[in-house]
Amino acid sequence: MDQDTHEHDGERHEQRPGRRTVVITGASDGIGAAAARELTRRGHDVVVVGRSSEKTAAVAGPLGVRHFTADFARLDDVRRLAADLRESVPRIDVLVNNAGGIFDRRELTPDGLERTWQVNHLAPFLLTHLLLDGLLVRGAAVVNTSSVAARIGRLSPETLVDDRPWSPQRAYADTKLANLLFTRGLDRRYGPHGLSAAAFHPGGVATNFASGTSTALRFLYSTRPGRRLMRTPEQGAETLVWLADGAAGRDWRSGGYYEKRKPARAPSRAADDALADALWQRSAELVGLTPGHPAG
Template identity: 80%
Template sequence: MEQHIDGHDEQHDEQGPGRRTVVITGASDGIGAAAARELSARGHEVVVVGRSAGKTEAVAGPLGARHFTADFARLDDVRRLAADLRGAVPRIDVLVNNAGGIFDRREVTTDGHEQTWQVNHLAPFLLTHLLLEGPLAGGSAVLNTSSVAARIGRLSQQRLVDDRRWSPQRAYGDTKLANILFTRGLARRYGEDGLAAAAFHPGGVATNFASGTSTPLRFLYDTRLGRRIMRTPEQGAETLVWLADGTAGRDWRSGGYYEKQKPARTNPRADDDALADALWERSAELVGLGPAAAR
């Protein structure tokens, strides 16, 4: 599943890690906010993206960071965000697709997609593509927040979007598997251009992620005992920070999936190149990208 990207490693060996521009979505709370603070403390320029204007500004303000808002349940918001980033950030060294969630009820967005599928997969897929020909030039990296829940994903070439027997857990697991397949696709398609990609599992983190849902996760997120056995947002952000601060080809390999700063096992379907290709093509169609996205 992992690939070594020739050229990308050499470029960063010459330049060194240095100061990087890191765009983090879902950074108004949880591990995104924790990662923004830590990466800023390490000297990187952080761009904070969140859904809530107030919460996003509250994270960005103390860091002196630029910030943008977007609701990933609206693809027009994603397109606007991409345009804003292209205009304001000439180069993005690291794009962190961290925004996401698990939802209690099956709802369809104004774009006509099941909400979990759009917020967790289609929106970051679209955002990444809209930045590929601009700020995400050779030598950049895309990091996708996945989950151990990818192991229960049941995506197949025949059923890439499966609303039968819908449940919050099934929908979430499918999208987290999609995150890893998207990572694999990025590494295979754009590796020769110097773009690297990785997916990671942050662990069970004491945030508001599943608070208020009726899923079994509610015990962990809504109870004092559950939160005591979970990781802090700072601990959950450690692998994200390690990937963003590191160098592909030296510290980690492009196309890989990581947990606790080490390669990790996940769903065997994540190794299926034909499934990754089918997902890529179907996703490009669903978000209205042209033939060039089928690269």
């Protein structure tokens, strides 16, 4: 009998071995697309999620895998995506929250939320919770794409979800810290029930990541000299693939943060449980999760 084992001792969360169903958001380009190709090559059942229907289909088609589209700047899209996944992909072994970006201007989404926060944190927070029942049944893993930028994030229990003065870099750094806090929160709340969670930094990767901003990052990401200093999408996806293909407790520790397939130095704020709890509750309020929902 194929059976999962889960022990929440801080070191061991054995996932189901063998072929896995891996859902990757932000998979129409960059490291998400590279991970989709590599995980498919390794025999896993990959589900590609992207914002552009044309680009998403272009990645999924040659791989012969399922694909869905959703704009994370619209929470109704996230809710629809979750419903579609529950109906069409009842088994999810790994959910990779990879969609994200940095934006040039402070803009509110149709939901009335600052775009960086919604796309990078609130939308994946909501998607994970809408899929949570199935993830818990499977003893699944949640992998969150963070960044070294989290080190300059300055969230506090008093300043959460765009309460501070805005700049592209500040908003991005705060959301990347939020990704680490969300990972910690998932492990603390649902690790005892079999769920595993990890975050990783892909490194500076030559993708279209900063094409929507006029910050210095745009020069780095969009010019030939800048891109020569960066990793390829395949290299940036290596840790993502390692986490999705590996097993918590055997290959990596649930709740951990990784870079180049090794534990990475996280900012001290990422280990602040009071901050993680405050962010969790505020995020649940903003995406409309009820008090009785598991997010509470």
